[in-house]
Amino acid sequence: MSHDRHGLAMTGASTAAVRHYDQAIDELLHFRAEVDAEANAAVAESPGFPMGNVLVAYLGLLTTEVEDARTARARFAAFQRRTEGAELLPRERAHVAAVRALLDGDFLTCGSLLAELTAAYPRDALALAVGHQIDFFTGDARMLRDRVGGALTAWPEDDPHFGHLLGMYAFGLEETGHHDRSEEAGLRAVELNPRDVWAIHAVVHTYEEQGRFGKGLRYLDARLPDWSAGTFFNVHTWWHYCLYALESGDLARVLAIYDSVLADGQSCLELLDAAALLWRLHLEGSDQHERWRALADRWPARVAEPFYSFNDMHAVMSYVGAGRIGEAEKLVAEREAYVARPLPGVTNHGMTLRVGLPVCKAIVAFGRGDYDAVVDLLYPIRHRIAEFGGSHAQRDAVQRTLLEAALRAGRHHLARVLVSERISLRPCSPYNWLKQAALADALGDGAAAAVARVRADDLARGGGAGENVGAVE
Template sequence: MRNDQHGLAMTGAGAAAARHYDRAIDELLHLRVEVATETRAALAESPDFPMGNVLSAYLGLLTTEADDARKARARFGAFRDRIDESSLLPRERAHVAAVQALLDGDWLTCGRLLGEITVEHPRDALALAAGHQVDFFTGDARSLRDRIGGALNAWREDDPHFGHVLGMYAFGLEEAGHYDRSEEAGLRAVELNARDVWGIHAVVHTYEMQGRFGEGLRYFDARLPDWSTGTFFNIHNWWHYCLYALESGDEARVLAIYDSVLAGGETCMELLDAAALLWRLHLEGSDQHERWRALADAWPVRVAEPFYAFNDMHAVMSYVGAGRIGEAEKLIATREAYVLEPRPGVTNRDMTLRVGLPVCRSLVAFGRGDYDAVVDLLYPIRHRVNEFGGSHAQRDAVQKTLLEAALRAGRRDIARVLVSERVSVRPCSPYNWLKQAALADELGERGAAAAARLRADELARTGGRP
């Protein structure tokens, strides 16, 4: 029996397999593609190494790619058939149960079981990292904060991975609305490890939520070598960079980054970032048909079967943006059939039913110019769109779609509420003031519209909050 680098006992691992496993965990926390290579190396040394098989399964399941999940299911099933589970340590058995719940589509049970592991083993970095991602994919802001916060006092500042745990905590703090603490924790995480791209990501999320887009651009620019290459998270952080550039009104810069970095994505995560960016341009009347066409071509194989409703939304965005409404409707029809079948414990079924389908239908309605239907579909669910995952920044595409539809439909009362909410929370956002101006135009208040546009221009020049 051997211990991992965090002092936790493991069975079934030779010395070489244990070394590869420790390296794999390090690569995972750095979000580097080498995690897969090190995991395979660990299993090549010790094929029935329980924690190696658990890690391999998590890697296959947390990509949100149906084909990866199918392969992970087959590998893990074969592993379970080969071993005597009664010989595993209690922590290992708990991981096997958590993986099996995830394989069965029960994300919530998986997250709960991983939480139970970290109560007893708060230094289990894999349980923390996998649980953190499950919380993200299910949109659970409280657990994003408390899963990591509850384990934090078991880690010391001189632990090599303390900074990574702190970076996860910073993101949870941000999603839960604790922006001062999230900035503090995120900056400290990056101070401890300059290439902690998740910690950097937590800081830029904080600036996004506070409308500090100028500061966000400067933060990104100052650390360009640390986050822009060498990980499977590069494109997502470039997407955040583009959100800042959009807020400043620099569409040319956004499209240059899109063409050089975001176009041609190969994973669901990369494709949804591309779709989310083009959709924000689409809402403002920017025609990007050729970019949409290429993006729409990439989605069918990845959404051929239901797996994650959040991905479905971005596929529908792509179809609508490319003018391929029929493909969007076909995808929606398959999901409508999917939710009619009883699927006890399958989290994605409930996500699709409660949020995914209304959002996807609203995108098609927007593409058809039926803005009243968009409002009717989105307004009742606007406070629970977190239920199908993603971050506040990602889900803002849905809220912006609702606001734009309310303005175009002449639904003045709803538009007033939505604009007031946005300006009150982020008065330093040029976008919010431009929508205040559009509402004032709708109401015939020309002076107020002009003043709002002047405010938007001023904020765009100064970078928002100083």
């Protein structure tokens, strides 16, 4: 019997395997690529080590890459054959059950099992980290907050990983709209560990949701060495940097970052960041055909099989942006055939049916210039977009598509509602005021359009909320 660094009992592990396992958990919480090597080293030292094999399986499944999932499935099946009949501890059995649910495509059951596990073992860092990612993939904002919040008091503040839990909690707070508390928790987490990229990411999301893009740019600039390299999350944080730069109107900086960082992305996470950024430009009429072409070339193998509909949406964006409407329609047809088959318990099946397919069809319709169809597809589901995962910031690409389609279709009453909702929620966003100006132009109200553009310009120069308050708020 051995124990991990948080005092939890484990079976089947040598001293060296435990050391590699503990290091792997630390690398995982730091989002460093070394987690794979450490996890595999733990299993190499002790092939029958249950928690080591569980960790390797989770890592293969959480990339949302089909090939990684296939490899994880084969490796975990081999582990179970080797250890059939072995006596496992209750916590180990619970993890094995959670992995099996995830291998079967049942994200929701996996998340529920991990929640039960966390209630019994609140200092199980792996259960918390994996559960947090499951909540992200399924768009469950409440659980993003409460899964971690319910465990926090079991962690002493001098534990080296307490800050990581606080950073996770900060992200959950942001996604549930508790922005002041999120900023407080996120900044404290970064204070405890300046290289906690997930906590930095939580703070960045909070500033995004509050429209404090000037503050966000300065925050990221001041911590550039802590987040910009050395993790498998740095590309995503650069994406957030670009969102701030877009609000400030600095397209040149956005494209420079795209070409130097995002254009070389290889993982699904990195490719969807690239697509989401270019799609925002596409909605504003910015032709990026060569960038789209290079990005579209990377998607086919990654969406050859249905696995995660959030990825499908970004693949379709890439095909449409590159002018390859036929490929986008082919992917949509494949997903229609997929949802026509009954697959009970497969989370992605329901996601695709309820949200993924309507969104993908709407993107194709946008590419064809059928803006009425875009509105008809997206408006009924606009409050259910979270069901296929991602964050508020990521899903805003869908909401912007709906708004732009309403404007182009001449559906002015609906466009007014959508713009009013955005301005009422975030009056400090230059983008929102530019859309107000576009609507006023369409209605023939040149004076109102001019006022809205001045407002947008003032906000862009002032950095949004909390910046030059007297001038722009």
